[in-house]
Amino acid sequence: MANKRRLQRIFICFIVVVFTFVIAGCVKTDNNESISNESYESNESNANTDYTDEKDGYTMDIKYSEDGKFDFTITPKVQVYSDDAFYQPFKNIFDLTAITGTVNPKRAYHNFATIEYNKREGGAYIYSNNPEMLAVEDVGQAIIRNYNMQGEYIFTFEHSNHTGEFFYLGYQLYNTGDTDAVVTVYNIGYQEKGEWLGQKSWSDYFNYKFILPDDYFLSNGSVNPIYFGCDYIDYTPRVFEPVTVTVPAGEYIYILGGTTADAYNNTNIGKTANLRVENGRCANGAVKFSVQGGTVQGSFYCYDNASQVIANPAEQGYIVNRNGTNYAAQYKGTDYKQGLIESNITFIVNDLTQKGKLPVKYVKEYDPNHTAKNTPYAPYSPITKSVSGNTWQTSLNPNNAPDAIGTDMMVFEYIDTDGNPIIIDNVHADGVGQPANTGNWMVQYTDNFNLVNVGDTARTFRIYKKGAMSGALFTMVRNDKGEIMDARMKANPYYFESLDKVFYGVDKSLLFQKNGYFWFKVADGRPYMDVVDERSLVCEITVAPMSMERISVDYLILGNSNGGILHWVEVS
Secondary structure, three states: OOOHHHHHHHHHHHHHHHHHHHHHHHHHHHHHHHHHHHHHHHHHHHHOOEEEEEEEOOEEEEEEEEOOOOOEEEEOOOOOOOHHHHHOOOOOOOOOOOOEEOOOOOOOOOEEEEEOOOOOOOOEEEEEOOOEEEHHHHHOEEEEOOOOOOOOEEEEEEEEEOOOOOOEEEEEEEEOOOOOOEEEEEEEEEEEOOOOOOOOHHHHOOOOOOOOOOOOOOOOOEEEEEEEEOOOOOOOOOOOOOOOEOOOOOOOOEEEEOOOOHHHHOHHHHHOOOOOOOOOOOEEEEEEEEEOOOOEEOOOOOOOOHHHHHOOOEOEEEEOOOOOOOOEEEOOOEOOOOOOOEEEEEEOOOOOOOOOOOEEEEEEEEEHHHOOOOOOOOOOEEEEEEEEOOOOOEEEOOOOOOEEEOOOOOOOOEEEOOOEEEEEEEEEEEEOEEOOOOOOOEEEEEEEEEEEOOOOOOOEEEEEEEEOOOOEEEEEEOOOOEEEEEEEEOOOOOOOOOHHOOOOOOOHHHHHEEEEEEEOOOOOOHHHHOOOOOHHHHEEEOOOOOOOEEEEEEEEOOOOOOOOEEEEEEEE
C-alpha cells in the first residue's frame, strides 16, 4: 500500500512538472511573440522617420506620430510649360495651394473631393446661336454686336443656312475711333461645309488632331456602318501662328470669315474669308483674339453683298418669335469673363481605399419654385443645396437638371429686339418665361486633377466624361507642363425612337431594340447603349506609392449636340 501511495505521489509530481513546463513554454512563446511585435513596432518606428521628398512638380513632407499615423503636406511647384502649351487657347493652371491630410495606414483613406467651377477672369466670351436657322430676314443683318472692345475675347457661333441662297458669315472689327487699333488673332477655326458639329473648325481652333472612336473606321478603311450619317473625317489640322493686324481709324477687318474685297488691306485671317455658306449647310466657327487701342465695334454679319455690311445696319437683338417660329430657346450674348471654365479637383487614396467610383461633393444653386415665375426674364430666387455622391454633372441649367452643379454656366448679357438690356442665365427666365435652355455648347472646360496616393501600393485612376448621346464631345489630356497626352472626339452613332424614323440607307439588321429605342450594335453584338459608360473613359493614370500625379482634362461640347456631361473618377 505504501509503495502504491509513493507511486501516486511520484506520478502527481511528474504531472505537475510537465504541466508547469507546458505553461512556461506557452508563456515563453507568447512573450517571444510580444517581444517580436515590440521589436517590429520598434523597427517600424525607427523606419518611419519624418522626411521631405522633392518630386517633379511638387514637394511631399511626411511627419509620423507615435500611433503609426502620419501627416502629409504636398506643396505644388510653379509649372514650367513646354511648347505645346503655347498653341492652345489657354494654359492649364494648377492651384498652388498645399494639399494636407492625416493617414492611418490601418484604415481606408476616405475623403469627398470638392467640385467647384470658376470662369477665368479677364476678357469676354461672345456666343451666337440665335436664330440658329438663319432665314431670308437675317441676310444683311448684324446678328450680334459688341462696343468699345478692349482686351481678350473669344467669339464662337453655330448657324445653318435656310435662306434658299448662299451667304457669307463674318465677325468684323470696325475701328470707329481716330487712332489705330491693334488686333491679334491667337486661335481660329471656321467650317462652312461637311458635318454639322464642327469637327474641323474646333480641330483647327485647338491646333490638334482629335482621334475618332476606335471603331469608326473598319480594317479596310471604310466608315463603320453604325456611324451612318455622322460624316466625320480623319482630319489633321494645320498649326496656326498668331497674326497681328493694325487697323487704322475708319477701317475694318474680319477676324473670322467675311470677305477680302471690302476688308482693309484685303485681310484674310487663317484663310477663312470668302467662304460661302451654301443653302442647307451649317457653319461653325471660333476665334480667340485681342484688341488694343482705337474705338472698336465688333459685329457678326450675315450677308451676300458687301454693301450690306458697309451700311452698318443695326443689330438684331435676341429674337424670341418671328413669323410664327419660336427661337426663344436659342441664345446669343456676351459673358464678361474668359471663355474657359476651370476646376481644381483633388482625389486622395491609400492601400485600403475601395476600388470603384470615388466620392465627391458640391454645392449647387437653383430655384425650386421657378415654375411659378414664368414671365419673360423673370428673376429667380435661388437657394443653395449641398450634394454628395460619386458623380457630378455640368453643362446644364441647374433649374432644368436636379444633379447639375450650375456654377459652371455662362451668363449672356445682350438686348432684346427693342434694344432693352436682358440677361440669359440660371437666375432669370428666358424670353418666354422658361428656365434658359443653356448647355454651354462650344465652351472650353479644364479640370485640373491632383491624384494623390498615400499608400504603399500603386493605384490606378480612371477619369470619365460622358456627354449626351446626341452629338459629340472633344476631350484633351495634358500634363502639368501643358504637353498633350491624348485628344479624342467622343462621338456616338445615332439611335432611333422607331423603325419609321430610321434614316434612309441604314442597314436595319444592325439595329437592336432596347429600352424603347433602336440602337446600333457594336462588334461584340451589344447594343450601343450598353457600352456608353465604358467608352466615356478619357484617361487612365497609375500613381506610384506616396506620390501625386497632376493631369488636366479639357473638354468641349460641339455645336448641334445636346448639353450635359456626367463625370466620375474610379480607382483600382
